[in-house]
Amino acid sequence: MTQVLSLLQAAMVFGTVILFGAMGEILTEKSGNLNLGVPGIMYLGGIAGLAGAFWYESAAASPVAIVGLLIALLCALAAAAFGGLIYSFLTITLRANQNVTGLTLTIFGSGVANLFGGAMNKMAGGVGQISVATTSGAYRATLPFLNDVGVFSGLGFMVYLAIILALLATYFLSKTRKGLNLRAVGENPATADAAGISVTRYKYLSTCIGAAISGLGGLYYVMDYIKGTWSTDGGIEKLGWLAVALVIFARWKPTQAIWGSYLFGALFWLFLYIPNLTRSSQELFKMLPYVVTIIVLVVVSLRKKRENQPPASLGLPYFREER
Amino acid sequence: MKHKAKEPFVRITKRDELAAWRAWLIRLTSLVLALAVCAVVIYVIVKLNPLKVYGAMWEGAFGSSKRSWVTLRDTMMMLCIGVGLAPAFKMRFWNIGAEGQILVGGIATAAVMIYCGSLMPTWALLLTSFVASCAAGALWGVVPAYFKARFKTNETLFTLMMNYVAIQLTSYCVALWENPYGSNTVGVINQQTKAGWFPSIFEQQYVLNVVLVMVLAITMYIYLRYSKHGYEIAVVGESERTARYVGISVRRVIIRTMTISGAVCGLAGFLAVSGASHTISTSTAGGRGFTAIIVAWLAKFNTFVMILIAALLVFLEKGAMQIASQYNLNDYASQMITGIILFFILGSEFFINYRLVFRGKKEAK
């Protein structure tokens, strides 16, 4: 039984990273922007949070966990939102191609993050030597009253934050006026425009806020998943792409992304729990989340139910002054 | 409710046409601006004279004959991928899967080299690898194409996912073929015999790379511009409904074109393994499948412009590696610089296509 529990726990931790990433991207894609820069943004969030915590801990005599936590949080949100801002400015105002801009952002984000991360590693004396123990400890502090409840015993607060955010996102999209406007912008920007909605503003806001949320995924990865250090093994990038996959798997519904993220997590770690696998076969197992996503993609396009389709104007630019 | 009686500060109108030289001037200006921004960033980080740093970059890329050849070889590699992407993009099929197609092409090549290395002479090995890598890449390209053609499945997302399946497949193969045991790397294949390696011509190692890719590039240019297939691709890319209306089988064109696109990207994998690193690992593609997308798109699928842009990016990469070793920066700086430059170039396209009209200047024609 404990095997299953431990798999579940690993799944939830893994899942939380991509849940943040996916949630942010769902928000962005609902406005019609396809941001392939999610991995880059998660990188930015991760490194900014780490850097913020690192400098605080180096500068303060006796660092306070909560302050470190907040500083890291703010840095991550700001850096990620900035990434979203670059994307928005290029694709909305300067009308650049979304795929190309997103990929450039990923290149840029991973470059910046690994550059600084590598430099910080060097300063601290080697890979994995940075320690922001106090702050990281804060992130990993568990909710006291859940300490003994099976699977929840080892989970930091951000796991719960992710779930709450996802539920809030669903409420926002389906039950508020602004959410309705956003949905219209993503489905048919010309119509939204004619209705007096500022398409530009909604796209900017949802992309930047979405990016900020995605950035939290990078922050969680750094603080909890790898416990407060930096490694240049491209871990965040892989998770970033998985988050993009999750958006599709969840059919652009944040609530669906919750269980989807845990499922992906479970699939990812499954190989550890199956005995007698050769090392090479293990690699095949790691394919599962992507294969599953492909299957969902195909099934959704086969069944054609209107409400499961991607937002109609996804990836397409919108300009009003065209004739 | 206030009604502002003032005109908006600045408005955007689409340009009719822009003289080619003007467009290039704008792009060059943005490149210079980007380099200036990078210079500032570099100065802030390293506190060194940026010109010295750029000088070091030039050294790194072209400092010696060997280095120049390596730069050329890598430019050809990037060009090869771009050439592979051109037909797909012309058809508005967003093949984001080049990374995966390169990898499977590389796997196929490595497999041939490993299993047949002692069975056939090099020329036969090369031929087999060529065919095998094309087939592997084509397969990787055709699967998403089939689903798009038949079920309208979103190809951006499908091809993206195929990349990661390919990466895992590569990991699997690396574990399978690892040498020495337990190292999780394949090592240089056939190091003693050089079986399946590109032969040196005129005593230069990479001549074959250049020749192969240039032939490909010219062929693709002619194919897209002058052949009936190329016309069909253009029509399908511009307007699927029109294509159907004149009896073009959109399904067939999508599948055929993606077969070609995947095959050429698979060939890039062949190039990487047989013609360059002589090994296979998950970094064989090294993100070039993604970068090439940007190259192909910026060049507007014009094969010859692609050479210029590919050269620029490779130059940056090589130069940055030089800076890294010389100035103790790590070589991720090249990614950051590449990102900044690309942002600027992407932004400059706006000024080429649109014109700003400021308040006060009333246009009358």
Place this chain on the structure above:
Amino acid sequence: MESDEAAVHMRDITKTFGSTVANDHVCLDINRGEILSLLGENGSGKTTLMNMLSGIYYPDAGQIIVDGREVSIRSPKDAYDLRIGMIHQHFKLVDVLTAAENIILGMPAEGRLDMKVINEKISEISSLYGFDVDPKQKVYDMSVSQKQTVEIVKVLYRGADILILDEPTAVLTPQETDKLFTVLRNMKNDGKAVVIITHKLHEVEEISDRVVVLRRGRFIGDVATKDTNAAEMTNMMVGRSVSLNIERPEPKDPQPRLAVTDLTVRDIDGVAKLSNVSFTANSGEILGVAGISGCGQKELLESIAGLQPVESGSISYFDPNSGRQIELLGRTPRDICNMGVALSFVPEDRLGMGLVGNMDLSDNMMLRSFRCGKSVFTDRKKPHTLAEHVVEELEVNTPGVTTPVRKLSGGNVQKVLVGREISSAPTVLMTAYAVRGLDINSSYTIYDLINRQKEAGVAVIFVGEDLDVLLELCDRILVLCGGQVSGIVPGRGADKRQVGMMMTRLGGEAAK
């Protein structure tokens, strides 16, 4: 009832797109309690002008004065704030949302969506003016006229009292048009200002109080409707007297060319778009197809052309050269061409289907012929020559043969399209809405081309929306209603009202 101050003054409005001047120093007044017709051919700038009132475009020069104050309308929101609402020709609705969601879209967005309150208000407005709207219905489930109703309610919900309607009757039956006009009259009596953009003279005479005419972006005249007549209005629209008669030569020796029997077509949801449709198209004759938008005309033509999957029935082609009978059902356009059937089709969607907008005239000419020849390479010389020929013959206004087709105006685009389709010497020519959106001169050029084809023995199938044109141009008229054949009447001497009835009720007036 007229008020003293005009609701809207537009002064010296100028708007340019690239090198085309859409509006040139246009002046216009709109009064409350009045229905104004904005009349003009296509390309005259009427829609552009009104789009500036509704905030879609912004004037390059000139002023807009609303209720005595100069304003700057930079977005549709500004227009709504000024209580100006426009109902466009192409509906701006989000398919995946309900009617109610579409109606409140974009209104001041605070807090929760209270659908109950919204639905009640919608019902209120509907009963006030006599509309029939189900707030919970999804737009992708609605008919064209239902969608138009949603658009109108949308504008009223926001408290608009200056309403602009762009070609509202293009998609309505005569009966639905009457209903709409009643509603408009109610609004006028309620003190609202109504502007109708149109190019249909009979509508102008029927509904409006005043007429403003635009021609090629310039203001031509402003008259009270009762003070003018059709001939004078046409004069103002085109600048010279044009005879309103369309030629109709007698068919010479008509032989069956295309026989459609029991054709049934279903769409992807299983709904029957055509049921047991049977008719014959004869050589040297123009067969018109009349019907409300969406009654199956599109599916009919596309089935014959091989672009629409068919459930059952038969489409037989009688080859004039060999005398063979060829079954076209289920064949792709490629097959049809390979079998030697010279079928030409001018679709409704010109730039979206018939032509490739970004390609030049030469490459567009090649669309039909690019497969010719055994070589792997395309032959660009012949299409180039053909393009030059069409430009000269049909007087296409274009800077050259290498201009992208999307830069041409509507009439010229159509000339290029029809020119290409005719150049392949068809034996059957099908056209869908061949003159929709075209100015009078271009329309007559097209009628002329069609008549010449008819005289050369081609079987012409002409789908049109303007009953007057159908009644004057066609030898026989097939009337479709809800995907079924409501009747086939001779063109000469047909009664317009009777045909209108057949369009709305199967069998027309005579049916029980």
